[in-house]
Amino acid sequence: MKTKMKTSRGILGLVMAGCVIGLALPPWVTAEVSDADFNALKDTVQKLGEQVQALQQSNIVQQQTHEQDTQQIQQLKQKLAETQQIATNAEQKSIEASMTQPMPRQPIDEATVNHNFMMLGDAEFQYAKLAGQHGAFLQADFAPIFLYRGGDNILFEAGFDTTLQNNAPNSSGYTTTFNLSFAQLDYVINDYMTFAGGELLLPLGTYSERGAGWLNKIPDDPLAVDALLPGSGLGAELRGGIPVGNAGKSLNYEVYVVNGPGSADGTGNAEALDLGGNVGVRSDGVTANLHGHPSGGARLGVFLPFKPHYDLELGISGQSGEWDDAGNHLYTAGVFDAALHLGPSFEAKGEYILTRYGSDDLGTHSQQGWWVQAGYKLAGLDLELPVINNLEIMGRYDSLHDLYDPNNNAFDFKTQRYTVGYVYYFTNTLLFEGDYEFVSSNDPSQADQLIFQLSLGF
Amino acid sequence: MNESKPLKALVQTTFAAVAAIAMIGGLASTLCSAEPTAGAPPPKTDSAPASTNSVAVKAPALEAAPPVFKPQLTGAELYSMHCNRCHPERYPTERTAAQWKTIMLHMQVRANIPGDQARLILQYLQDNSGR
Numbered sequence: 001m002k003t004k005m006k007t008s009r010g011i012l013g014l015v016m017a018g019c020v021i022g023l024a025l026p027p028w029v030t031a032e033v034s035d036a037d038f039n040a041l042k043d044t045v046q047k048l049g050e051q052v053q054a055l056q057q058s059n060i061v062q063q064q065t066h067e068q069d070t071q072q073i074q075q076l077k078q079k080l081a082e083t084q085q086i087a088t089n090a091e092q093k094s095i096e097a098s099m100t101q102p103m104p105r106q107p108i109d110e111a112t113v114n115h116n117f118m119m120l121g122d123a124e125f126q127y128a129k130l131a132g133q134h135g136a137f138l139q140a141d142f143a144p145i146f147l148y149r150g151g152d153n154i155l156f157e158a159g160f161d162t163t164l165q166n167n168a169p170n171s172s173g174y175t176t177t178f179n180l181s182f183a184q185l186d187y188v189i190n191d192y193m194t195f196a197g198g199e200l201l202l203p204l205g206t207y208s209e210r211g212a213g214w215l216n217k218i219p220d221d222p223l224a225v226d227a228l229l230p231g232s233g234l235g236a237e238l239r240g241g242i243p244v245g246n247a248g249k250s251l252n253y254e255v256y257v258v259n260g261p262g263s264a265d266g267t268g269n270a271e272a273l274d275l276g277g278n279v280g281v282r283s284d285g286v287t288a289n290l291h292g293h294p295s296g297g298a299r300l301g302v303f304l305p306f307k308p309h310y311d312l313e314l315g316i317s318g319q320s321g322e323w324d325d326a327g328n329h330l331y332t333a334g335v336f337d338a339a340l341h342l343g344p345s346f347e348a349k350g351e352y353i354l355t356r357y358g359s360d361d362l363g364t365h366s367q368q369g370w371w372v373q374a375g376y377k378l379a380g381l382d383l384e385l386p387v388i389n390n391l392e393i394m395g396r397y398d399s400l401h402d403l404y405d406p407n408n409n410a411f412d413f414k415t416q417r418y419t420v421g422y423v424y425y426f427t428n429t430l431l432f433e434g435d436y437e438f439v440s441s442n443d444p445s446q447a448d449q450l451i452f453q454l455s456l457g458f
Numbered sequence: 459m460n461e462s463k464p465l466k467a468l469v470q471t472t473f474a475a476v477a478a479i480a481m482i483g484g485l486a487s488t489l490c491s492a493e494p495t496a497g498a499p500p501p502k503t504d505s506a507p508a509s510t511n512s513v514a515v516k517a518p519a520l521e522a523a524p525p526v527f528k529p530q531l532t533g534a535e536l537y538s539m540h541c542n543r544c545h546p547e548r549y550p551t552e553r554t555a556a557q558w559k560t561i562m563l564h565m566q567v568r569a570n571i572p573g574d575q576a577r578l579i580l581q582y583l584q585d586n587s588g589r
Contacts, residue, residue, distance in 0.1 A: 118560050149560040157564055188566070191573025209568060210544045241570035248531050248539050252570035301570075308538030341542060428546040457545065 116149040121159070122213040124455045130169065131448040138451075139165045143181070143213060158183035159212075182232055193240040200237055203254040203299040204229045204317050205335040205351040214457035217375055217392065217423045218435055220449075223400040223415060224353045224369025229333055230275040230319075233258030235294060241303075248305040252315075253298070260295025260321035261331045261357075268324035270359035271406050273331065295321020295331070313339045329358035345380030349373055365411050369400040375423070392423040394435070403443065415441035429457040533582025536575050543569065550586035558583040 121144035129135030145159040159181040167173050184198035201209045208231045211221060235258030241250045264274040297319030305311035315337045323331040332355065339349035350372030358364040373396040379389040396419040403413035421435030433453045439446045531539075541547045553561065558580060566576040 116556070116560055118557055120561070120564075147560050147564050149563055152563075155560075155563045155567065157567075186563075186567045188563070188573070194567050196567065215545050239567070239570060241572040241575075243572040243575060246530055248536060248575070250570070250572055250575070254570075303543075305539040308535050309542055311539060311543070313543065339543065344542070425546070428548065 118147045120145045120147065120458060122215075122455060122457045124213045124219075124453055126219060127452045129450045133169045135450070136166055136168055139163055141213060153188040155186040155188075156184070157186065191240075192242050193238060196237045196239060197235070199232055199234050200256060200258060201232050202230055202256070202258065202297065202319065203239070204297065204319055204333055205299075205337040205353065206301075206313075206315065206339065206349075207337075207351060208232070214429065214431055214455035217394050217431070217433065218373065218396055218419055218421060219433055219451045219453040220419070220435070220437065222351070222369075222371035222373075222396070223398040223417060224371060225351070227400055227403055228275075228353050228355045228367055228369055229335070230261055232276075233260060233295070235259060244302075248303075250303045252301045252303060254317075255296075255298045257294045257296050260319070261323040263324045266325045268326055268329050268358075268360040270357075270362040270365070270404055270411075271409070273323060273357060273359075273404075293322055293327060295319050295323075299335075301337075309341055309344045311339075311341050313337075323357060324360075328360070329364075331355070331357040343380065345377040347375050361409070362411070365402065367400075367402045367404075367411065369398070371396060371398045373397075390425045392425070394421045394423060394433075395419065405443070413441070413443040415439065415443055415446050417441075417446070431455045431457075531575075531578070533578035533580075533585075537579045537582055540565075540569060540571055540575070540579065550583045551588035553583070553587060554589055555584040555587045558587055 121142075123140075123142045125140040126138040127135065128138040141161065141163045143159060143161045145157060148156045150156070161179045161181050162177070163179075164174055164176045167175055180199060182199050182201045184196045184200055187195045189195055203209060205225070207216070207222060207225045208229070210216070211225070233256075235256055237254055237256035239252075239254040239256075241252040243250050261276075262274045263272045265272045297317065299315055299317030301313060301315030301317075303311065303313045316335070317337070318332070318334040320330055320332040323329060334354045335351055337349070337351045339347070341347050350370065352368075352370040354366065354368045356364060356366045373394070375392050375394045377392045381388075383389065396417075398415070398417035398419070400413070400415045402411040403415070404410075405412045416439070418438040419435050420438075421433060424432040424434075426432065431454070433451075433455065435451050437449045437451070439448050538547070550558070562576055562580040562583065565571065566573065571579070
């Protein structure tokens with residue numbers, strides 16, 4: 001009985017174990033795969049394998065292409081760098097070439113080249129206060145210069161001076177004057193010689209040709225220039241400059257013949273000397289300069305530039321001729337002039353003047369005077385101050401000896417004058433000048449004076 | 459008035475003018491000869507020595523030092539040198555090229571500027587002019 005029970009228990013156990021295994025195993029283990037499915041799956045796997053190989057080959061080709069592209073890019077970059085270097089070098093060379101070669105000229109409009117008439121000149125007005133007098137506006141001056149160029153070698157130039165002058169303190173009102181300062185026809189014979197004829201500014205020293213309103217930096221003329229020398233004369237002149245070497249040095253000269261000084265009343269008395277040298281009967285009815293023999297004169301100068309803005313100029317000049325109607329007396333003048341520039345800021349110049357003339361009543365007498373003037377532009381100090389940089393400080397010393405004294409009919413006037421002042425440059429041609437003149441003289445017409453002047457050069 | 463005086467004065471004036479011109483010319487030629495010009499040809503040297511019967515002795519060759527020529531000044535430099543003699547410098551742009559031509563003729567006469575220097579200054583002014 002027990003054996004049967006053990007056998008039954010064993011069979012039951014096997015049955016249960018089979019059930020447990022049947023429940024635990026997945027169902028596909030138990031599924032069956034057909035051959036068709038297997039073959040299809042096999043084909044699919046093969047195709048996938050071929051595709052993978054194709055992709056690998058494609059990738060290899062792409063990698064090779066990428067490497068080639070990278071090489072080409074590097075080559076292009078290298079070529080670009082070389083091209084940029086070439087362009088940079090070419091640009092540098094062109095800049096260097098442009099710096100060493102002059103700028104090409106632009107064509108000039110022929111219509112304007114033939115424009116040959118011009119007006120230059122200057123204009124001033126002054127305020128002055130004489131010692132012991134009230135201050136007043138002293139004068140207004142308009143001095144145009146007309147130029148007419150007739151070709152390359154011919155020039156006509158004429159300068160006028162129209163002045164409205166306050167008569168104070170000697171009398172009331174104003175006086176208007178209109179003068180022909182110069183009017184000359186110039187013919188340039190060659191590079192070294194020019195002929196000039198007409199009313200000429202006389203080259204006795206350099207002031208008469210370089211003293212127009214805005215050119216000189218002190219409103220008043222030097223005493224000796226006004227008192228002792230004729231400023232202009234009617235006649236003819238040869239003048240020019242001869243280069244000496246290649247450094248800008250030159251020799252300059254003037255040789256001229258003019259009517260020269262005359263007699264204001266026809267006599268040979270000392271007080272009758274008329275430096276203006278008028279011809280015939282003047283507008284005020286005075287007969288002057290009727291003698292028929294002119295004065296001759298010359299100037300010889302040398303211009304020595306060291307470099308731009310640094311130069312020295314020296315000159316000696318003279319004139320001589322009979323001045324009285326009878327032709328018995330000579331008027332002779334000699335002038336030594338000098339000018340120095342040391343840089344754009346410093347300038348000094350001066351003249352020594354010696355004259356001698358004979359007369360019926362006082363015999364032969366000599367007069368002399370000299371002046372020296374210096375200026376310094378404060379811009380030379382490099383202070384970078386706008387007002388200071390536009391200022392130039394001026395100073396001048398004047399001396400005049402043995403001037404004719406009509407009251408005593410003798411040559412006994414002696415004057416010394418010290419001038420200090422400034423020039424303020426609004427522009428290079430608009431100048432505001434202020435000066436004080438300290439005078440020491442036995443001439444009652446001379447007195448200390450304060451002057452302000454506004455000058456325009458155009 | 460003595461009739462011989464005009465003639466005498468004329469003779470005196472002529473003599474003075476001739477003397478002045480001679481003095482100027484002499485001084486100019488002296489100064490010009492003292493400094494060689496850039497365009498001057500080099501000094502001539504002896505040609506090859508003629509053959510002689512004498513023994514040729516080799517002497518050290520006299521090597522002439524090369525002449526030192528100063529470069530030609532530019533118009534700008536001449537402008538700075540000459541214009542500043544009498545007045546503040548005027549800017550080239552203040553005038554047209556045609557106006558500078560007339561003004562430079564005036565200044566050439568007034569300041570006794572040699573013609574070649576005046577042309578260089580004019581060139582500079584026209585190149586930089588206010589057209």
